[in-house]
Amino acid sequence: MSYMNEAFYYEQKKIINHFHGNDDTLDLIVLPGISRTGTSVLFQCLYSTPKFLPRVPIVLLGNPSTEHNLWRIANWTVSKYFGIESLVPGSNNDDGMAGILIGEPKSKPLDEDIRQEMEDFIGMLKWQCPKVIKEPMCMYALQSWIDNYKCFKNAKYIWTRRDSLSQAKSFVRMKLSIEGTPYRGILTVKSAEKIGILHDRILSKIMPQVNHIEVWLPDLLNDTDNTFNRISEFVGARVNRDAFDIGKVYGKT
Numbered sequence: 506m507s508y509m510n511e512a513f514y515y516e517q518k519k520i521i522n523h524f525h526g527n528d529d530t531l532d533l534i535v536l537p538g539i540s541r542t543g544t545s546v547l548f549q550c551l552y553s554t555p556k557f558l559p560r561v562p563i564v565l566l567g568n569p570s571t572e573h574n575l576w577r578i579a580n581w582t583v584s585k586y587f588g589i590e591s592l593v594p595g596s597n598n599d600d601g602m603a604g605i606l607i608g609e610p611k612s613k614p615l616d617e618d619i620r621q622e623m624e625d626f627i628g629m630l631k632w633q634c635p636k637v638i639k640e641p642m643c644m645y646a647l648q649s650w651i652d653n654y655k656c657f658k659n660a661k662y663i664w665t666r667r668d669s670l671s672q673a674k675s676f677v678r679m680k681l682s683i684e685g686t687p688y689r690g691i692l693t694v695k696s697a698e699k700i701g702i703l704h705d706r707i708l709s710k711i712m713p714q715v716n717h718i719e720v721w722l723p724d725l726l727n728d729t730d731n732t733f734n735r736i737s738e739f740v741g742a743r744v745n746r747d748a749f750d751i752g753k754v755y756g757k758t
Contacts, residue, residue, distance in 0.1 A: 550744050
């Protein structure tokens with residue numbers, strides 16, 4: 506829990522205890538795409554669309570800020586429970602961005618502590634009512650959310666994708682440019698591509714179970730009008746494109 510104030514975390518848990526229970530009324534759009542596939546800019550567009558504003562402001566992390574803080578904590582906890590490890594041994598995170606998780610998840614039933622962690626986040630969702638959530642290391646926990654909560658089973662998923670080599674090159678440039686990064690000397694293009702393929706493969710098994718569309722980064726960049734029209738039709742609202750600046754899309758760098 507090094508990336509957030511512990512007192513704040515427990516204060517939030519007091520609040521969400523009042524919101525446990527049926528999650529049928531939650532209406533979510535989930536962006537599960539791996540890092541450097543266009544999820545950040547797409548999140549910013551959706552989040553700035555009036556229909557998709559949360560009822561209560563939420564704490565967002567990342568660079569830019571796009572990841573729901575408490576969903577990150579829950580995803581990290583569930584992933585660790587299934588035996589997933591950090592790329593850097595002994596590292597829990599790199600501040601501001603999700604730490605890189607790797608491995609094949611072990612198959613085992615959820616224990617009481619993990620279920621409580623997930624229940625706490627669902628309680629937070631019921632209080633804050635965010636419409637859009639995104640986190641680039643959610644793939645190891647996503648199946649558990651879908652299996653146990655209707656709001657995730659019934660959510661609309663926008664799965665952003667990109668060819669593995671260009672994603673890996675962009676991923677390495679990003680990770681090695683963050684001040685104080687633990688990845689210099691560890692993350693290479695070859696290793697990043699292997700990780701990206703693994704993460705994409707996990708999502709490839711999950712996405713057919715839910716209502717989703719695929720959005721490829723080249724289409725977002727080069728066929729922008731048609732791609733946003735397709736996204737708007739899928740989510741049922743005209744998505745605000747003011748936040749979309751091709752010059753700032755990570756895929757261009």
